[in-house]
Amino acid sequence: MSDGDPSVAEAHPELVQLLSPEGERVAHPHYSIDLTPDEFRALYRDLVLVRRIDIEATALQRQGELGIWASLLGQEAAQVGSGRALAPDDFVFPTYREHGVAWCRDVDPLWLLGLFRGVNLGGWDPNAHNFNLYTIVIGSQTLHATGYAMGIQREGGGPDGSYPGAVIAYFGDGASSQGDVNESFVWASVFNAPVVFFCQNNQWAISEPIEKQSRIPLYQRARGFGFPGVRVDGNDVLACLAVTRAALARAREGSGPTLVEAYTYRMGAHTTSDDPTRYRLASDLESWKLKDPIERVKAYLVRNGLADADFLDAVQAEADELAAHVREGCRALPDPEPLSMFDDVYVEGTPHLDRQREEFATYLASFEGAR
Amino acid sequence: MSDGDPSVAEAHPELVQLLSPEGERVAHPHYSIDLTPDEFRALYRDLVLVRRIDIEATALQRQGELGIWASLLGQEAAQVGSGRALAPDDFVFPTYREHGVAWCRDVDPLWLLGLFRGVNLGGWDPNAHNFNLYTIVIGSQTLHATGYAMGIQREGGGPDGSYPGAVIAYFGDGASSQGDVNESFVWASVFNAPVVFFCQNNQWAISEPIEKQSRIPLYQRARGFGFPGVRVDGNDVLACLAVTRAALARAREGSGPTLVEAYTYRMGAHTTSDDPTRYRLASDLESWKLKDPIERVKAYLVRNGLADADFLDAVQAEADELAAHVREGCRALPDPEPLSMFDDVYVEGTPHLDRQREEFATYLASFEGAR
């Protein structure tokens, strides 16, 4: 056969890494990053705070305050790295697990909790944060992202053909199997749309390991559609930042889409409803614990004198404060009014729905003081 | 970027060719074919007869005998080459244009005409010919083919891991954009299913040129899924035969799927309802006329003394006979009985439908002798 022997590519997966699990800076021929100490510390702070939000939310679910929670544990670097690569005018299409990206887009964690508590279906204004609502149906958002990017194109680029912003679509390893995701690759490449496909390959789609979705590294999917794919160490916030920055810049320049595969690991359960002991060995986690996305940054900061105990304590204190905000804010989230379920079905309401609402209002009123 | 620069691949599209447009045998490093004179002549005969069926059908449509016809003009070699590569136990999933493959599977052309005439929705027994009914919804059949191949796998292979048969799924360049087709690639590669994906890239999806579906050669799509892709001269019956044979053998051996892109051209309209002058230049056809799939075989046969006037005349006479069969058979196809539309909705009928049928029968009977 003339093409496509997968073994060749698999033998040398090019994993972009700029910070080793031990916290050593690593050089890469194509990607580099130069951060000020403040920027470095800011990333650390993001990672810690994002993890703290997640831990609190998991606890709140256990206490019955949330119906369910999808933890990002282990994926902080992929999310903070890519999230901090975004320029203000870039637009984000998340899945349901991008709490770290939401953080980078200034979405109050309470909005996320509202969704998982069931007091709303999202609720924040996507346009206020350039951060779309969570999308639960696997893969759908990749097409929205591509269409949004086509919209940016249609508004016209600068004289050099560049666009004021790019789009980033998040999805998981499992999602790569969905027709919609592959259609979005077709569209993005045919229209050369300014979109970055950011796949967090956390190795699992609920109980199914990545082998059930692909027999070659996922970043290579892009080859089949004629645009670049790159695999980055998803537990390395520097590499994620550098690679996503480059991909977004490329998109804004008018050079089209890129697929970024952030190679990481889902350290927790799929959601709080899941029991991973049924399908994976606890020992698998051990090797990934050694690659923790936060520890390596901390090691680097400390070893290079960029962070002292005061700084670390301050971040800790900030995390505690944030945790309190999340806890108390969550408990205080008001339940929606029953009749509010009739709101916003349409922009322009209908007599049919008005009638249903009125009848239900009358019905509800019949209980006041009765039964 | 570390991967996926499409320009590299595009610069050297490897087009497998074994018989040049001028009718010269061409060598290829990976593929060869060795035919007896009889086999060679048989291919010529197939090509001529298949084209004749198509021409008759087009004429019948013009005469109002068919509702519509989807011509295979120009694609005879892709279909006969791949069709003659099939072993008896292989199973075919066609689109709506595989009249040449149907021919190779001994499906009487009148069955095909029945569908386009509107007297049935297909009608032949797929299992009698190992040739599925035509599938009109673009791309759907690629998943059926993959599932069928998974069935073959589940029946168990030989001691060497080989299967008694393989599956071939036909589809077009336009179809490559459909989610289903890409999902079938995921499935086939993950399960290593014995299926060959045979894409006839005839450059057009109705009015849309291939650039609207992909910016790289289609055979490269397979790379993104981790199985081999190969581009073959779709107007070269030898190359199509050799490449498809190899791919089917590979599938039967248990080595998994292959994507074959047969690079060809739709010489006619999309269907008889289409008017290609609205979207393409007549001059485009000229260069492809020089690559005619039949002329090159004829040139080879004649130049090498494999065919004389008697042979050519005999084929011609056979074509005339076939044409008469098609013409007369088509006109004689009976219209279905009105009540037959209630047949075969279910294997086990329902009282609801029985009632509808009875009521309609009574209604129809009320007209007998009346009004």
Add this chain to the structure above:
Amino acid sequence: MATYTLAKALNEGLRRAMERDPKVVIMGEDVGKLGGVFRITDGLQKDFGEDRVIDTPLAESGIVGTAIGLAMRGFRPVCEIQFDGFVYPAFDQIVSQLAKVHYRSAGAVRLPVVIRIPFGGGIGAVEHHSESPEAYFAHTAGLKVVACSNATDGYFMIQQVIASDDPVIFFEPKRRYWEKAELDTTATPDPLWQARVVRPGTDVTVLAYGPMVKTALEAASAAAADGVSLEVIDLRALSPLDMAAVLESVNRTRRCVVVHEAPANVGLGAELAARITEQAFYTLEAPVLRVTGFDTPYPASRVEEDYLPDLDRVLDAVDRSLAF
């Protein structure tokens, strides 16, 4: 006033909408140079360019999914689905996304997307080219669904749905594309969500939409010859239904027949029958009767004339209604 086919009226309506609002974009398979297989977008790419009349890759989920993204960026996409039977690959994007984003976002995001679907049978086509899938969409909260039946409505309704901030599934009766009628483009259009009495009558109300309006009118003419007066209503809006207009009529005639090409089972006719019976229970002299396609897949075209409701089947139902 000039004479337009429905096809040409839709084409003109799209053109007006594109002229009026630069955010209107058309997308679909073959909508560009070819002008769509029914020529509804004929000439628009030439005049508005490839960025506004977009020949898309061949994938319906992609068409609707990217239209949603375009709408989020402020565009007003008008998607063409080539034939009724090819809308299903986009079903997930329509039902789970298009229909729900406004609700999900508590009103923050509007998706003014129109999905145009040539629908219905009677043109001798092969499988999947003659379907009537409107019930699937009418059952889906968050969508609005309309069907046009004539050139005037084609011209105005397509502009109205494009102007609407809600997602709309817009059904076009393909077998009526070539029917001609006078069209006054300067007239004031009827409100989008109102049904229209297209022929007043007193004995039985016949509800129809899309291709069946003409059939119902033919039945009414034939019935008149037999001294039976049918009131024919073109529903126009399928979701929400204009129940005020329907009930006004049925309360007068006390009898009702609903006609559609789609199968009966769990179709629009069922909803109309249920609501009319609920809201006019004491008025009805007969149950609401349905004249529809049968509960089989769409059959081979050589029997489609038997499958589809026609004048005689409407009259038969009228007779049965009057016999109650």
Add this chain to the structure above:
Amino acid sequence: MATYTLAKALNEGLRRAMERDPKVVIMGEDVGKLGGVFRITDGLQKDFGEDRVIDTPLAESGIVGTAIGLAMRGFRPVCEIQFDGFVYPAFDQIVSQLAKVHYRSAGAVRLPVVIRIPFGGGIGAVEHHSESPEAYFAHTAGLKVVACSNATDGYFMIQQVIASDDPVIFFEPKRRYWEKAELDTTATPDPLWQARVVRPGTDVTVLAYGPMVKTALEAASAAAADGVSLEVIDLRALSPLDMAAVLESVNRTRRCVVVHEAPANVGLGAELAARITEQAFYTLEAPVLRVTGFDTPYPASRVEEDYLPDLDRVLDAVDRSLAF
């Protein structure tokens, strides 16, 4: 006799079917080691192997499309759709292929495929996890649609639909998965396509299926305390409907209330109302009333108890029916 949850009964039923026929294969997301998110396939991969209990890639169209291919090769695939709201990506394969291949092939090809869908709300889930899409499938000719409501039906009906040579959409009321009941696996099961009177009564017929059967029974108990006798019918088969059983009851009670979680508009309740009215016009003392989810997308779970029909809303409808 032993006590089973509905979930366990389904699991046992699947196991029996797999033991009986080696061509039965299970496929879906997470059906293997995990046993499905609801554990309905728990232990089956361990006992029947990965070739018969197939963890598929994450794509529903792929699941149904490959199941069709497997069925063409002689297998009997049982597909699990993880949640109701995730069946839509497979809609095209279901509606245009699964439902139509037998018809298209004039009976030459049979597709004994079962699609299991945990459906309905009431479990406090996030969006897309609480839907009731049965009307879409009931409207589709060529499919059969059933819903189980209890352990005994779960055990037997799943085996019956797997044995059926027609494609069946099999709905499982997810919020009743953990309800326990006595199950005699040696009993002779009721025929698959028959509705069942689960509580006889005389004043009003209440039609329900899936999760709403329990709700209807609760309403009947409460009504009985007020001296009103409700007859509760578990429809079981949603397409075809067992109209004989329904009409037998309604002709006695002369009043009928239909209950389902799905939105009212163009839902199963509409079809039942239309048919009952047509076939029992002179008997009815009141229009058939519907108690359903509202015509909105499924709301945030903190208001789902208001969205879903409950005992009180059923009683309210019963009162309204009796007031006619």
